[in-house]
Amino acid sequence: MSLEADKAGGRTSGRKRPPDLPSSLQLNSRSLCRQPCSTRMYIFIDESGNFETAKRDHLVSCVTALVVPEPFSKTLFRKFRRLTRGWVASGAELKGSKLDESQMSRVLATVRRFDVLLIAAAIDMGRHSEAGIRRHQEEQIAIIRDAPVKFPSPSAVARRSSLSERVARLSLPLYTQLHVLNRVVRDVLHVATLYYAARIPRTLGRFCWRVDAKDHAVTAYERTWTDVGFPMLEAASVVEPMVTPQDGADYRHFSRFVARGAEVPPRLRPHIDAGDPTVELLDLALIMKDLRFAQSHMLTGLRIVDVLASALRRAMNGRLQRPGWKGLGRMMPRGLRGAHSVAQLSMEDDLDLTGVPYLTTLREWDGEAKRVVLPR
Numbered sequence: 001m002s003l004e005a006d007k008a009g010g011r012t013s014g015r016k017r018p019p020d021l022p023s024s025l026q027l028n029s030r031s032l033c034r035q036p037c038s039t040r041m042y043i044f045i046d047e048s049g050n051f052e053t054a055k056r057d058h059l060v061s062c063v064t065a066l067v068v069p070e071p072f073s074k075t076l077f078r079k080f081r082r083l084t085r086g087w088v089a090s091g092a093e094l095k096g097s098k099l100d101e102s103q104m105s106r107v108l109a110t111v112r113r114f115d116v117l118l119i120a121a122a123i124d125m126g127r128h129s130e131a132g133i134r135r136h137q138e139e140q141i142a143i144i145r146d147a148p149v150k151f152p153s154p155s156a157v158a159r160r161s162s163l164s165e166r167v168a169r170l171s172l173p174l175y176t177q178l179h180v181l182n183r184v185v186r187d188v189l190h191v192a193t194l195y196y197a198a199r200i201p202r203t204l205g206r207f208c209w210r211v212d213a214k215d216h217a218v219t220a221y222e223r224t225w226t227d228v229g230f231p232m233l234e235a236a237s238v239v240e241p242m243v244t245p246q247d248g249a250d251y252r253h254f255s256r257f258v259a260r261g262a263e264v265p266p267r268l269r270p271h272i273d274a275g276d277p278t279v280e281l282l283d284l285a286l287i288m289k290d291l292r293f294a295q296s297h298m299l300t301g302l303r304i305v306d307v308l309a310s311a312l313r314r315a316m317n318g319r320l321q322r323p324g325w326k327g328l329g330r331m332m333p334r335g336l337r338g339a340h341s342v343a344q345l346s347m348e349d350d351l352d353l354t355g356v357p358y359l360t361t362l363r364e365w366d367g368e369a370k371r372v373v374l375p376r
Helices: 028-033 069-084 101-111 130-147 154-168 172-197 201-205 220-239 266-271 302-317 360-367
Strands: 041-048 060-069 117-124 208-214 256-262 280-282 292-294 343-346
Touching: 041 069, 041 172, 041 201, 041 302, 060 069, 060 302, 069 101, 069 302, 101 302, 117 172, 117 302, 130 154, 130 172, 130 220, 154 220, 154 266, 172 201, 172 220, 172 343, 208 302, 220 280, 302 360
Parallel strands: 041 208, 117 343, 208 292
Antiparallel strands: 041 060, 060 117, 256 280
């Protein structure tokens, strides 16, 4: 991909614009012919909100992932940059929190022309207390510490103990944010594989995860994800499979991520019978090998997901009128088993959305959402 002046969000800095993905991931005509896994799945992740308990009755924070198959990624990025050129002053960064309803509507109309998936989880911090979140954290620590190990070993016990200690040291907002992020990653793996295995299966051979970095330095959030979030996610995957194959879909490209019997990574063998050839586990370390935190001004995909996450949160908090969020649901997967298209999380009592001001918005998105599993 040739470099051009950085005009994202109206910026013309006079220097070459960084590519939408690092140079090692750029494709050209020769690499397309040379590399068998030349199509990838890009997942751009951003959060919106501070995940702190609120004094008002309802205040939603969310984590949002935009799943973009590589075959049309360049066209999507180019159209977004062209659309938003001139929307902010020179040198400023385009932020979804600053866009009005008309601008939001134009972004949604542009992005939903492509077969992307918008996968999100939201939590209403106005319905939570610090005591309730702390209780949830303590329960999670106990689950990690006391979960049975099928084939105990000193290293397995040590890993469990270390992980439980790291979770205990998290602040309540950081723990809450990590809880929501892990749900989004699980849903991406579950829903995106179901969706694209029946539509663009060749994109399931490589996943490129890009998470919005809030600072140039490595933040506590980034360290928490790598040191705590991933181990928690991997531990959960042993108990509950994250991918449910669909009959008739093409999983040949995804099969490289499935470890069978003796192929199961050593760190997971204490939890399964590795001698059983029928045992299958996802190798999450391989799936998430290409995970990077990046500045949003460097990647067009992160700028897009920032706008979409902001639209979602502002809509649910009553700070964006319907013309600005109408059609957002057309990018979302339809909730499975009657769930909303935007996962609603609660860390206290059972979730009851009766009477919440954003229920009408959720239902409109549900009515617009995409079918995940194709009819036979």
